[in-house]
Amino acid sequence: MKRIPIVATLVVGVAIAVMIKLGLWQLQRADEKNALLARYATAANLPEMAYPAVAEGDNLLFRRAGGLCIEPLTHQVEGGLNAKGDAGWRHIVSCRTGAEGPGLTVDIGWSRQFDAVPAWKGGAVRGVISRQPDHRSLIARAFGKDAAPGLMLVLSDPASGLEPSAPPSISDVPNNHLAYAVQWFIFAAIAAIIYGLALWRRRRA
Numbered sequence: 001m002k003r004i005p006i007v008a009t010l011v012v013g014v015a016i017a018v019m020i021k022l023g024l025w026q027l028q029r030a031d032e033k034n035a036l037l038a039r040y041a042t043a044a045n046l047p048e049m050a051y052p053a054v055a056e057g058d059n060l061l062f063r064r065a066g067g068l069c070i071e072p073l074t075h076q077v078e079g080g081l082n083a084k085g086d087a088g089w090r091h092i093v094s095c096r097t098g099a100e101g102p103g104l105t106v107d108i109g110w111s112r113q114f115d116a117v118p119a120w121k122g123g124a125v126r127g128v129i130s131r132q133p134d135h136r137s138l139i140a141r142a143f144g145k146d147a148a149p150g151l152m153l154v155l156s157d158p159a160s161g162l163e164p165s166a167p168p169s170i171s172d173v174p175n176n177h178l179a180y181a182v183q184w185f186i187f188a189a190i191a192a193i194i195y196g197l198a199l200w201r202r203r204r205a
Helices: 006-044 138-142 177-204
Strands: 064-069 071-081 086-095 104-111 122-133 150-155
Touching: 006 177, 064 086, 064 104, 104 122
Parallel strands: 104 150
Antiparallel strands: 064 122, 071 086, 086 104, 122 150
């Protein structure tokens, strides 16, 4: 009877252990994501707050807020949906807010036309806090600074001539960690079965 190949067995064993560990990590991430989604659901039902002078990361997502755009600074058009789910263009503006904060980014509404630039002068704004669609903060861009992705306010009442953009939805937040965990466990099982069959054929040979 041939001996079990030590090196090959160690390599396969380590690979299987790594895949199992990755599956367990994904299960942990699934629990963390579920807790995060629960916080989002709680935030969505809280009373309206003043838009923060200093963003607190994802803790403010889906919270209703109000602020003041003293002066529009930059205008950007991004592909997106309106509140009815139609595809078109979102109009996103960075604003100067004065001494109380570094600025405010606002989704002022949606249009079917890319070049439909609204004559929006700012003022009091109200809506739901969401992420900016760009990988660089519009506020940082307006002031010539680099920054991580920031937050913005999706207006409930759009600028004149625009329709409401689709508000942020908790259902759009991906939570695939459980599926990833199952995949890793399946990969580990397949690797064990294949190697077991290889050893069985080796013994019969």
